[in-house]
Amino acid sequence: MLNDFNCRCPVYIACGYTDLRRGIDGLAGMVESQFNLNPFRPALFLFCGRRRDRIKALYWEGNGFVLAYKRLESGAFQWPRSADEVRQLTPQQYRWLMEGLSIDQPKAHKPIAGLRII
DSSP: OOOTOOOOEEEEEEEEETTTTOOOOHHHHHHHHTTTOOTTSSEEEEEEEETEEEEEEEESSSSEHHHHHHHSSSSSOOOSSSSEEEEEHHHHHHHHHHTTTSSOOOOOOOOOOSSOOO
């Protein structure tokens, strides 16, 4: 399900460790209080535990929350472990994360802004 998630909505990840014993209400409360985002908007929120082999996804479907849980049988997600922050992913970064790659690919082409023709 999460590998094929193709909503045109933004994807946010909670960097650092999250206690995955939290349920829908705990994770939605974390989105609202800690990250100052509205959990009732069309967005996918991803959380990862300390061992990095499990993630929970929270998604508002218009009339209720969907909570998905994924556990890898081998390997780990390349999850950013910086401070307690939220980060928005591009569709490419989301695919990299689900494929087991880092979301910050050092050799990926970076977008260039501020160019002009002289």
